[in-house]
Each structure stands twice: as C-alpha cells, then as structure tokens.
Amino acid sequence: MKISKAKTGLSIFFVLFSFIYAQSYPHPGPVRITGVVVEASSEQPLELVNVIIYDKSHKQVTGTATNETGRFFIAGINPGEYTIEFSFVGFETKVDTLRITMENPVLNLGIIKLEQKPIPIEGVEVTGERPPIEFKIDKKVINVKEHFASQSGTAVDVLQNIPSITVDVQGNVSLRGSTNFRVLIDNRPSILDPSEALQQIPASTIDRIEIITNPSARYDPEGLVGIINVITKKNIQSGINGTGNLNLGLEEKYSGDFLLNYRYKRFRTFFGLDYNNFNFPGTEVENRTTNTQDTTFYSLTQGNSSWLRRFYGFKLGTEYVISPK
Template sequence: MNKILTLLLILLSTQLFPQRNQNSISGGLVTGTVFDFESKHTIEYANIVLLSPMDSSLINGTITDANGIFSLSGIQPGKYIVEVRFIGYKYESFDIVVTAGKKNMDLGEIYIKPNALELKDVVVQGERSPISYQIDKKVIDVDKIQTVMSGNAADVLQNVPSVTVDIEGNVSLRGSVNFTVLIDGRPSIMSSQDALQQIPASSIQNIEIITNPSAKYDPEGTAGIINIILKKNESLGLSGVINANVGLYEKYGGDFLFQYRTSSLIYMLGMDYNKRIFPGNSISENTYISQNSTSYLNSNGESEWGRIGFGIRGGIEFNFTESDFINLAVRYGTREGNQNSILNYDNWSSNSIDTLSYINMTDRIRDGEYAGSNLTYIHKFGGSNHEIKGEFNYRYNDGDESTLTESLDNGFILDGKKTTEFGPSNELEAKIDYTLPFSDVRKFEAGYEAEFENSDENNALYLYDSLAT
C-alpha cells in the first residue's frame, strides 16, 4: 500500500511541474479591439507594437484581424508601451505593467482618429500644345517652345508633323523642298531655305503650315506654304524688345524690335544679325563589286559650313477708320554662306596592289542682298473675318554663288572644276482678295492677281586643263 501511494505522489508531482513551466514560458497576454473614431467601424491590419520604455526599441508586434481584434502573447513581466498604428491615423499609446500576478490585460475598445492635415491651396495648371489645328492649317506657337529661342525658323520646325529638317538646317515639307515661304502672309524676298534659316525664332509669333493651299496663296504646284507671323506689340506709346544669343563654334546673334503706337498710327523698326558656324568630320567607306574584281573608295577629313545673315525692317500702319487700315512695310538684308571640306581619299582594287591616294578640296561661297516693300489695304465688313484686301508687292534679289572643287596629289592638281551663278531678279505683284466666312468650317474666297518678273541669271562652268599649266 505504501509503494502504491508513493508511486501516485511521484506521478502527481510529474504532472504539476510541467504545467508550471509552461505558464512561465507563455508569459502575459494583451488583447483589444481597434475602431475608427468617426465611423465606429473596426479596422483591419492595424499595427500593434510592443515597445521598451527605456529606448523605444521594438520587442513584439502583431496586426488586427478582420474584426479589428488583436492579441499579443508571450510578454514577460515588466513595464511596456503598447502603440496602435495605422496609415492615415494618429497613434494611440498605452503604458502597461505585466506582473506574475497580473499577466493578462484587455485594453478594451481602442478608437483611433484620422490624421487630417491642413494643406495650402493646390493650383493645377495646364498648357496647350504648341501646335494647334485650324480649318486649313497647322499653327505653331513659337513662344511655347523655349528650347529654340536662340535658333531660327528652321529650328522651330524640327518637331512639327509633315516637316523634316536635316543636319544642315535644310527644310522639307511633306518630303519636298519645293514649298513657298510667306512672311506675315506676303511672299518672302529671300528663297524659302534662306528665309527659314535667317529669321530669328525670338522675333516670330506663330508659324502656319498650310499643306493644302487654295488659289489665294498662288501655290504654283508647291508642296505647301509656310507662313511666318512676326511679333508685334499692342501697347500704346514706345515699346521694344531686345534678344541676344551665343553658343559654341562662333555661334552668336541678336535682334531688336521697337515700336511706337498711337490710337491710329503705328511706327515699327527692327534689325537682326546671326552668325552660325558648324564644324564637323566626314568618314566614308565604299565598296564596288563587279564580276571580275572588287574596288574600294574610302575617305575621311574635316568639313565646315555656316551662314551669316543681317536684316533690317521698318513699317508704318495707319487706321483711318475702325474698318479700314493701310500698311507700308520695307525690308533690306544681306546673307553670306560658305561650305568647305578637305577629304583624304584612298582608292584601290582587288586586281592591283597599288593604291591611289589624293586630297579633294571643296569651297562653296554664296552671298548676296535682298530688298522688298509691301503696301496693303484692308477693309473689314461687319462679320468676323469678312474682308476685302488689296496688296502691292515689290521684291529684289541679287546673289552670287561659286563652287570650287580640286583633287590634289602631293600639291599637284589632278582634276578640278568651278561653277558660278550670279545675277539679279526683280518681281512686281498686285493682288486683291475677298473673304466671306459662312461658319467656323466654311468660307468663300475670291480674288485676282497679276505678277511681273524679270530675272537676269548668268551661269558658268570652268574645267581644269592640265595641258595649260
């Protein structure tokens, strides 16, 4: 009987001690439920963190379930801080003490408040695209393209649909260089390419691209029309603007425009000067394969091209009634362009061990002057854009161009040629146009135009004669 009693005591002792150790390991328990202070709804995924009061280090943590309930277990006796955190809400914190006699603690219902921040007014600004589309044209607002203000009209057109500009600044409209340039709706005194490369972007208000021009613009089979609208000032009294630009490789220029305006008269004077030099390198490798042999022609060297432009313009406009005004504008300018290169050539073939090496030099010079005047009268009727306009234009252009090409070997000329072109041209134009709009998308136009042109061109070709030396 004593043995049985001793065995029972041993078994009972064995059961009691493990139970005591388990309670010691599990520690205290903190529970609670998190609510939104305003809506009174429970909050899921709120963060519950247990921190040390000494250094705020993280000891334990959990999140609330779908019913907003949380449970932190395994807390050893001691002092702690319990924080309730959720994005967009203010923190709530509690100081708790876990002892051997008080291990379990229910924080009950915890209401957290939204963390509202008072912000200053938010202003949302939007800008229209620099390109807008009208009934018969695309319009480019140059002031919205700040990156080209130090360039010219050709630089403005680089990112315009249907227009391409090559590395030398030559413009193509719908894949063709055969287009017309107008300045303030009037034919340019200069050639199309010269006008686009010489007019500073800072003096341009808008550029209109007309790819399907009517007979009013006298397109003459061109790919379209580029109309450059120059800046004007609407302020009364004396006003003006001055621009200057500078860049690498001898690129600099500037322009100014002054205007004096009264209620019925406008006087305007402007001037521009631009110099643009573009150095570069050229590398070319050509292979020609025939039935019996293969030949090679490689070249490398340096090139430079540039242009210098100067222009002065003036005008006077008189509004003698609210519906009638007359305008007289004059312009004079000079231009100078050059393009030269020095290239080293190597020519050989698979059938020969000899290599022909020589130097090719090209020097192209193009300069001249131009002048023009325009007299315009406009009468406006009652409706919007309902008007009749008469114009008288005179244009003078005189240019010289020469190109010299030489092939040299050890300083001796192997081959060469020179071409020249010079001579003035005069053009006189008179036209009258009538416009009657029916709606925003329909209008009636009629007009008459007479044009007289006199051109004196002299072209010459000179070939190098090795026997004459």
C-alpha cells in the same frame, strides 16, 4: 409547224423575262439633291459636314461632304423613299426623310441648321496656356511661345521638329518633301526664297506659324505643295518699345537680334537687325575598295569638315491700321 410554235413561245418568254428584269433593276435616275448646311446660332456655313443617304433597310446608298460654302450636291438617285443624315464633330446629328420622284429632278433641301452638341463637364480648370501645336480643319498652328526655340534661333529652328516639315543641315526647309511652297509674313507674300525668308525671321518675334497644306483658291496655290504663314507678335500699346536677344553656344555658335517699335494710335513704325553665326564641325571617313582583274586597291580617307551658316537681317517698315478688325 410544231417547231414554229416552239420558237414563238420562246420569244414571248424572252420578252417577258426582259421586262421583269428591267423592272427589278431600274437604271439610275437623274434626280439631284442639293442644300446648304449652316451653324444654327450664327448661320455660318459648315465645311466637311458628312451627308449620307440610306435606303429603307438603313443601308448606305451614297454620300458626300459639304464644301467651303456649306453646300453639297448628290446626283444619280433613283426614285423612292430614303433617309438623309447630316453629321459633324461637335454638333447634333440631324436626320430627315426624303421621297424622290421623277417629277422633281432637282430636290433643293434649302438651308439645314445644325445645333452644337453640349458636352457635360465638371471639375475643369481653365488655364491660359495654348498647346504647342493645334490641328485645325485646314491648317496646323504652331504656337511659338510654347517651344524651347522661341527665345533663340530663327523660324527654321522652330520648324525642325514639326510634322510634315524637314530641315537639312544647311537650314533648307522642305514641306511634305518639296521646296515648292510659299512663305507669307503676316499674310503677305515674301519676295525672298522660302528657306531664306524663314532663316531671317528671329523666333523671338513670332507669335505663331500656320502650315497650310491644302490652301484655298484665295492663296492662288497652283503648283504649290502648301503655304507657311508666319504671324509676328503685335504690340498694341502706344509709345516706344523694343526687344533684344543675345545667344551664345559652343563651336562658334552665336546670334543676336533686336526690334524697335514706335506706335501712335493706328500708326506704327518698326526697325530691326539680326545676326546669326552657326558652325557645324564634323569628321568625314571614306573607305573605298576597287577590284580590277586580279588587283585590289584600298583607299582610306579621313578628315575634318566644317560647315558655316552665317546671315544678316534688316527690317524697316511702317503701317497704318485702317480698322482694328
């Protein structure tokens, strides 16, 4: 009889302990928080804004970042009181308090506006020069005018010393170690092989090159490691104008190109030719040793090598600008 009472007491203690444990460690709740972050003056959506939630002790609970439309989603928040923080480079940090209840499983914070942070400066001299490479949120921009190769060579020569780009001796271009990328010329896809398209664009006709390593859905990037978008120079003056270049070098290296434009109001016609001849001489030395049982064979081969890259380019086109924007 005493043993039965002991078992009953142990069962009651176990149930009581389980109840206290469940109260101390609640399961994650299904509450979801959403909202849209925009720039205060223009009300344009801000991408990659940090959204962090803290508890009462200012310990980080969870966080996320806004997408390209400025929207964010945070799920699995337990009921309670929290602090939510919105921060982005160049903007004032915004902090709000939250009270999460199970009665409202979806908490929509609406539109959150961030103010640009004023940076006090003095004694600044503004010049019109752009940096050789600009790093933006979704791409790298190479300002070709600031590169020494802009007056000669091709787009391949401009890309040779750019991070994430490699060019072999034959002029083949790789983006992040892969040749599976797309080339756009003035935001239009090229029908040529990517390396061939870049080899046929004279550097003197390029304004800038955009390297997009994480393209959005509008580029249809499935299976691609990135996009190289070549933006050519535009001349908005009416009439006939043109440009030409002639380059000479050692070891049979020479190239030339010209581009002729005719523009009348919004109508433009252009015609261009280019020719490139690049010779790459070298020396090859091969020393081979072969062991077969008790016999060793030695072979020494020496010789000269020469690799030639020669190509022609021709362009003819016309365009009509529907809107200046």
